[in-house]
Structures are given as C-alpha cells and as structure tokens.
Amino acid sequence: MSATATPVNNGVNVEALLGAREALTAAPEAAKFEWRATCEWQNGTHSTTDVEGFFGLGEEQKHRTRYSFDVDHPEIFASEDNGATPVEYVLVGLVGCLTAGVAAVAQNRDIQLRSVSATIEGAMDVRGILGVDTDVRNGFSGIKVTYRIDADASDADIKALVAQSQKRSAVYDIITNPTDVRVEVV
C-alpha cells in the first residue's frame, strides 16, 4: 500500500479480534460462551422468543437491547403467519454468519468491500415433518448460498474470502456437522 492509499475499512475492528485471539490463547476459560433465548408459546404454531443475556469472558453479558422474534408457519400450513418459520430463522443465521465472516476476512486481507449480497435457498420435502414417509428427513435436503460481491480484489481472491469465511463460521459448522441437543421438561 502506498503512503497515499485510502486504508481499507469494512467496519470490522480486526486489531481487536486479533487481540482477543491472543488473550484467549492465554486464558482459554474466558472463551467459554453460552448463548441463550427464552420462548413463550402464544397460540397455535406461533411463539415469541427473546434474546438478551449471554455469558462470556467469564461473566454475564447483555446485548445493547432485547431482540424479540415471532416464529410461526404460513397460511398454507393452516397457521396464521405471524412470523418467519423456524427453518427460515436457520437460513437467516447461516447467511448472516457467512456474511460477517466475509467482512472480517476481507478486512484482515486488506480487501475493500463495496457491496456483498447473498441469496440462500433451503430445499425441504415436507413429507418428513408431516410424517407421510419416515424415509424423508425432517430438515433440509440441501442448502445453497449464492454470493454477489463487489470488492477491490480478483475473482480468485473473492472466492478465497468466502471459502475462509465458511471455514470459521459457527453456523456453517452447526448445520454441516451434528450437535448434541438435550431437551428436558421440568
């Protein structure tokens, strides 16, 4: 970079993230996070879930504000469509995770992003959830994410950005690998 070049700024504080990496290498206990949500059933397939507190860096933390989400099913499922479906929330999480990663990796690689947009599509045979055919899985048969990225970099460098984001993505890992889920009634 020449002395007169405009510094790359994607709005990601990479220095802070690299500092956190060093700090957590020295103090691995602080890296243990717990993310949480609380759900209240409303009626039918409609529920409301709040996100606010979480645990990390050895203590209780809070978001700047409480985020509240309505989850429901569409009218063609004989529901009232008071919110996005559960599986759409999963798509929102995956594409948001990959996109944040693209910005962070671009910053770290001195690549200025101009625009990043993505579509995400999850295919599902609903015979699974309806119990028509036990050979059909309940979840997605596959997910496809398509990025359009305008950046100050070659096509190869842009593809490498996206590949690195996948490699470090929490939600990509959650969806492509199994996670233990325990459900209890108290």
Added chain:
Amino acid sequence: MSATATPVNNGVNVEALLGAREALTAAPEAAKFEWRATCEWQNGTHSTTDVEGFFGLGEEQKHRTRYSFDVDHPEIFASEDNGATPVEYVLVGLVGCLTAGVAAVAQNRDIQLRSVSATIEGAMDVRGILGVDTDVRNGFSGIKVTYRIDADASDADIKALVAQSQKRSAVYDIITNPTDVRVEVV
C-alpha cells in the same frame, strides 16, 4: 370426552394438517418446498436479511408480509450490536420449531395447553471461530432446551408430547444431523 366437555383448542388446525398429509401422500411432488432468504451486508459484521417468498405445493408462495432481520455481533466482539448473533438465530429457530410441534402434537392428542415456555442454551468455545485452536469446533459444543408446560395432562403425557415434537422437528433434525451446504460466488 363427555358431550359437555369443552373441546381442546390449542389454535392448531390438526384436521387441515392431517388432510395435507393425505394429499401429499397422493401427490409427493407438491411436498417439495424451497425456503429462501436474501441478505445485504451493511457494515462490519452487520447484515440485514429478508424473508418473504418461498416455493411449495407446486407454486410460488408468499408470507403475509416481509420479515426483516438484523444480524450482528455484540460490543465485546468489537462490533456494534445492531442485532442478534447468527448462532442466536439458530436457537430461535430450534426453540420455535419444538414449541410449534408441542402445540400441534397436543392438539392431535386432545391435550389442552395452558402455557408453554422454554429456555434454550447453546454452549460455545469461541476459540474455534477466532482460530485459536483448530481442535475446538466453531459451532455449539451442545444445546440444552428446558420446557415448562402447564397442560391438562399427566407429567408422562407432557414428556411424551415433547418427545414427539423432537421426532418431527425440522430444525432439531438440521442441528443434530449433517446437511449439505453449497456456497458459490457468481
């Protein structure tokens, strides 16, 4: 049920769902759904994702309205906290899916629900996403969901409700089993 009993009403149209099950047994092509979202990067780790159209029952469908979600990271990650984190969206999806299932199964089993609430906790060692230790996975090390259900049923019947909901849950399947995810840049 005696002739004077109040009919069970959890707001779920089970007759319609059982009708759909029969219809899709006869016409499996109509069961092929595609759920979608479109994401626009804003700045830093902040993106906005919209959910509106989807495909199912052989044609394009739309939600009653467009649902829009801000995804971001908290201030302790040197971000601006303009929305819930990607992994919290996954928790919202899972608990919303299981809760809708509890209501639907209760309706099918003639169990009147009075209240259903749940907390969901996802444990994560952030040394994975920060690249501190490649032996640490990026995603959750485990998820715990805890239900409190007030219903016109025995404890055993309530536990069986929740178990059946897990068995038919799309998001429970997505998180506990691997899904193929393809990411492309165009």
